[in-house]
Amino acid sequence: MAVPALARRGADDPSGPDDAAGAPDLHAPSPRSWRRAFGDIRQAIAQRELWGHLGWQDVKQRYRRSTIGPLWITISMAVTAAALGGLYSQLFGQPIGTFMPYVTVGFMIWYFISACVLEGTETFIANEGLIRFLPAPLMIYVFRTVWRQVLFFAHNLVVYVIVLAIFFPELTRPYQMVHPNGVVHPGLSWSALLAIPAFLLIVVNGLWVTLLFGIIATRFRDIPPVVSSFMQLFFTMTPIIWTTDLLRGGAPGSTKALVEWLAKLNPFYHFIEIFRAPLVGQVQSWTHWAVCGAITVIGWTLALVALRNYRSRVAYWV
Amino acid sequence: MVSIDVQNASVDFPIFDAKNRSLKKSVLGRAGGHITDAKVPVVEALRDIDLSLRQGDRVGLVGHNGAGKSTLLRLLAGIYEPTRGRTRIEGRVAPVFDLAVGMDPEISGLENILIRGLFLGMTRKEMERRVDEIADFTELGDYLSMPLRTYSTGMRVRLALGVVTSIDPEILILDEGIGAVDAAFLEKARDRLRDLVRRSGMLVFASHSDEFLVELCDTAIWMDTGVIREQGPLREVVSHYKGRDLFESLSPETLRRLDLGHETPPEKAPATAEPSDETVGSA
Numbered sequence: 001m002a003v004p005a006l007a008r009r010g011a012d013d014p015s016g017p018d019d020a021a022g023a024p025d026l027h028a029p030s031p032r033s034w035r036r037a038f039g040d041i042r043q044a045i046a047q048r049e050l051w052g053h054l055g056w057q058d059v060k061q062r063y064r065r066s067t068i069g070p071l072w073i074t075i076s077m078a079v080t081a082a083a084l085g086g087l088y089s090q091l092f093g094q095p096i097g098t099f100m101p102y103v104t105v106g107f108m109i110w111y112f113i114s115a116c117v118l119e120g121t122e123t124f125i126a127n128e129g130l131i132r133f134l135p136a137p138l139m140i141y142v143f144r145t146v147w148r149q150v151l152f153f154a155h156n157l158v159v160y161v162i163v164l165a166i167f168f169p170e171l172t173r174p175y176q177m178v179h180p181n182g183v184v185h186p187g188l189s190w191s192a193l194l195a196i197p198a199f200l201l202i203v204v205n206g207l208w209v210t211l212l213f214g215i216i217a218t219r220f221r222d223i224p225p226v227v228s229s230f231m232q233l234f235f236t237m238t239p240i241i242w243t244t245d246l247l248r249g250g251a252p253g254s255t256k257a258l259v260e261w262l263a264k265l266n267p268f269y270h271f272i273e274i275f276r277a278p279l280v281g282q283v284q285s286w287t288h289w290a291v292c293g294a295i296t297v298i299g300w301t302l303a304l305v306a307l308r309n310y311r312s313r314v315a316y317w318v
Numbered sequence: 319m320v321s322i323d324v325q326n327a328s329v330d331f332p333i334f335d336a337k338n339r340s341l342k343k344s345v346l347g348r349a350g351g352h353i354t355d356a357k358v359p360v361v362e363a364l365r366d367i368d369l370s371l372r373q374g375d376r377v378g379l380v381g382h383n384g385a386g387k388s389t390l391l392r393l394l395a396g397i398y399e400p401t402r403g404r405t406r407i408e409g410r411v412a413p414v415f416d417l418a419v420g421m422d423p424e425i426s427g428l429e430n431i432l433i434r435g436l437f438l439g440m441t442r443k444e445m446e447r448r449v450d451e452i453a454d455f456t457e458l459g460d461y462l463s464m465p466l467r468t469y470s471t472g473m474r475v476r477l478a479l480g481v482v483t484s485i486d487p488e489i490l491i492l493d494e495g496i497g498a499v500d501a502a503f504l505e506k507a508r509d510r511l512r513d514l515v516r517r518s519g520m521l522v523f524a525s526h527s528d529e530f531l532v533e534l535c536d537t538a539i540w541m542d543t544g545v546i547r548e549q550g551p552l553r554e555v556v557s558h559y560k561g562r563d564l565f566e567s568l569s570p571e572t573l574r575r576l577d578l579g580h581e582t583p584p585e586k587a588p589a590t591a592e593p594s595d596e597t598v599g600s601a
Binding site: 030032047049050057061064130131132133134135153170174219221226315316317 | 328331332334352377392395396397398399401404411413415422424425432433437438439442487
């Protein structure tokens with residue numbers, strides 16, 4: 001620019017549009033563009049050292065002054081799994097050897113999913129201080145939140161290993177959750193490895209949930225309490241401490257059949273199923289994968305639209 | 319090439335929690351931007367900002383409280399994108415705002431250094447190499463392994479300045495509040511900041527301190543109720559703003575140092591050299 005901008009006088013001068021016309025910033029991309037949205041994601045991925053560190057920090061932070069630290073995560077999961085598994089296996093009259101691993105895995109992955117949803121709604125609100133004072137891609141905070149949950153999840157995985165070691169004999173042969181006419185589950189096999197892609201798919205979904213719910217909740221502060229009460233409801237509605245095997249075989253038109261049909265409308269059911277079934281040697285169904293895949297595509301589409309349109313607004317809303 | 323271009327930019331804050339604002343409709347005072355009367359009240363923090371900063375610019379920002387200085391700094395740092403208009407920022411920005419925020423009080427100074435560095439685009443390795451240098455500069459010694467909440471304000475300022483000045487940012491953005499350090503450290507920080515500004519691209523600095531402005535800046539922007547009231551050579555703008563000559567209030571010691579300082583004038587790209595550079599030098 002030939003005219004030194006700083007020599008110009010400010011607002012009382014009808015600051016020349018002729019001057020601005022020559023400025024290179026005409027090509028500055030609009031805040032609402034796909035390029036900026038994907039640029040945000042790309043830059044956040046490049047800064048993985050940052051959110052990786054912040055996520056670890058969060059885990060350590062929660063147990064900073066305790067002696068055994070993050071081990072508490074594992075212990076509390078173990079206690080919950082033992083209590084729920086023990087109690088409900090007796091209530092439903094189910095063999096503890098297969099029911100305990102079932103509840104443990106279900107609760108573990110539920111804990112991950114619900115934390116992604118609940119803390120996802122808070123992700124930008126909780127990082128207000130950083131967002132308002134440091135220029136950084138928004139996705140940093142999304143990755144931080146989900147990565148933290150992955151780390152918690154890794155701690156909980158220890159409980160599964162322990163439960164597996166205890167009940168291995170019961171799980172490796174075919175079994176029924178419901179006697180005498182229940183579904184015969186094949187027992188553990190190498191297909192247990194399907195739990196790995198299943199978990200990755202759940203993480204990918206955790207990311208869009210965090211991003212989308214995070215943006216909405218930052219603008220509308222009523223969302224976090226609403227979401228948290230719905231998650232309570234979903235915990236009961238989702239087969240975690242009960243099994244869908246109990247619902248099978250209702251006569252067409254009966255309440256039981258209706259409830260079984262309703263249970264399948266619950267998106268959480270499918271996500272839990274793709275992860276749990278391989279790990280406890282249950283019958284696996286590709287319909288769950290198909291539903292989860294569809295939700296992933298729809299969810300990410302919505303989240304990307306939200307990122308494109310409201311990325312630059314979040315700093316104003318926090 | 320380091321540059322910031324701002325074109326017709328406005329920044330409007332929606333205030334979602336002020337529903338009963340209609341009771342006090344005519345709020346349009348000296349403090350703060352204009353507040354509109356829409357369903358969701360909007361604070362027009364900045365209006366029609368046109369600005370073009372280039373390599374070597376050292377700009378002081380003056381104005382009353384609520385005139386939009388901090389908002390402008392955040393606009394220039396890329397934290398806020400303008401509600402209307404455009405900004406284009408080329409170069410690595412390192413902002414230092416309110417020093418208590420953006421740092422975690424529960425973790426140690428060292429970890430805060432690392433996180434701040436990562437935020438400013440450094441890698442962990444690069445930061446680990448610089449930690450000793452920062453520890454040296456901040457003179458915090460063993461305190462660096464203590465949680466940040468045990469630090470005094472001045473110690474936090476030291477830490478924040480230590481990080482920012484160690485990483486060679488291309489665009490340095492400083493908000494007022496770095497006055498909380500003691501004189502001896504100020505001396506050191508000033509030298510380092512001057513050095514940094516000379517090395518790197520650009521400084522934008524909001525301050526009420528005449529001494530700091532004179533030390534670090536050569537041009538100034540006077541913000542008033544969200545618009546740029548005046549823009550030009552430092553002495554001229556600040557004198558208009560304060561209603562008295564800027565250099566009157568300076569201690570003889572500062573003036574002496576300034577004379578020394580101007581034996582080594584800031585390096586500037588010839589294309590962007592402005593006549594305004596000479597004003598301060600002639601003092």
